Amino acid sequence: xxxxxxxxxxxxxxxxxxxxxxxxxxxxxxxxxxxxxxxxxxxxxxxxxxxxxxxxxxxxxxxxxxxxxxxxxxxxxxxxxxxxxxxxxxxxxxxxxxxxxxxxxxxxxxxxxxxxxxxxxxxxxxxxxxxxxxxxxxxxxxxxxxxxxxxxxxxxxxxxxxxxxxxxxxxxxxxxxxxxxxxxxxxxxxxxxxxxxxxxxxxxxxxxxxxxxxxxxxxxxxxxxxxxxxxxxxxxxxxxxxxxxxxxxxxxxxxxxxxxxxxxxxxxxxxxxxxxxxxxxxxxxxxxxxx
Numbered sequence: 651x652x653x654x655x656x657x658x659x660x661x662x663x664x665x666x667x668x669x670x671x672x673x674x675x676x677x678x679x680x681x682x683x684x685x686x687x688x689x690x691x692x693x694x695x696x697x698x699x700x701x702x703x704x705x706x707x708x709x710x711x712x713x714x715x716x717x718x719x720x721x722x723x724x725x726x727x728x729x730x731x732x733x734x735x736x737x738x739x740x741x742x743x744x745x746x747x748x749x750x751x752x753x754x755x756x757x758x759x760x761x762x763x764x765x766x767x768x769x770x771x772x773x774x775x776x777x778x779x780x781x782x783x784x785x786x787x788x789x790x791x792x793x794x795x796x797x798x799x800x801x802x803x804x805x806x807x808x809x810x811x812x813x814x815x816x817x818x819x820x821x822x823x824x825x826x827x828x829x830x831x832x833x834x835x836x837x838x839x840x841x842x843x844x845x846x847x848x849x850x851x852x853x854x855x856x857x858x859x860x861x862x863x864x865x866x867x868x869x870x871x872x873x874x875x876x877x878x879x880x881x882x883x884x885x886x887x888x889x890x891x892x893x894x895x896x897x898x899x900x901x902x903x904x905x906x907x908x909x910x911x912x913x914x915x916x917x918x919x920x921x922x923x924x925x926x927x928x929x930x931x932x933x934x935x936x937x938x939x940x941x
Contacts, residue, residue, distance in 0.1 A: 731913075738883075739865040750809065750814065750856070757769060758816075787801045787804075802868070830844070854928060865917060891906040
């Protein structure tokens, strides 16, 4: 156990050392947002779900970022809204990234009709216009974070499956894989002992990209009024701000609309930059294109 922990720490240090400055800044921003979400009650001194002051109050103490039209503290809503964004991103990344990765590995290793069938399904899922269909499904199943995660997973697993399949096809031809299969190693053994450890960097990059995509999509659905109305997500805050009459003809947008947009942009941009750096590390051939 101690040996595994030392290996994980050594690997983390190596990843941190090889990250570019933009990647390191992204990690620090993500760490701060995760801490903000997990310990939201410690960083807020006002309720996030009811009025705590005069409506449309500009940023000043005790309202650090001002209030909305109901007098709800925007800083408190942003802190608790971070939980929604990170939960949606992490849930979709785990379900779609790991599920799609396993499907891609299985298709590449089994080959034959299994590979052809799975690839045709992947092609269909990629060809579908995902956002319009997700809007219809979100409206059909109802405004719930669990439903949103499931819908996002349904339309996200195909991309990591295709990417991982490409790496698995190359790995399948390695002599030690053929030797293990020749001596009776089963599919489960080969996937868990060889394919998953070798392809884990590719899966990790896909999961980070999926997390960013899921956060933007959840915010888009919430902005369109299809999100969970009780979640107080960043997209829902922006939706309420934009639907307020005169938002663009007053100074209210400077705090009611700007700050949720800023935090959402920071989160998605940090995930994108970190994913780009990890992709460069996972595939050194990309290094010359990302300098």
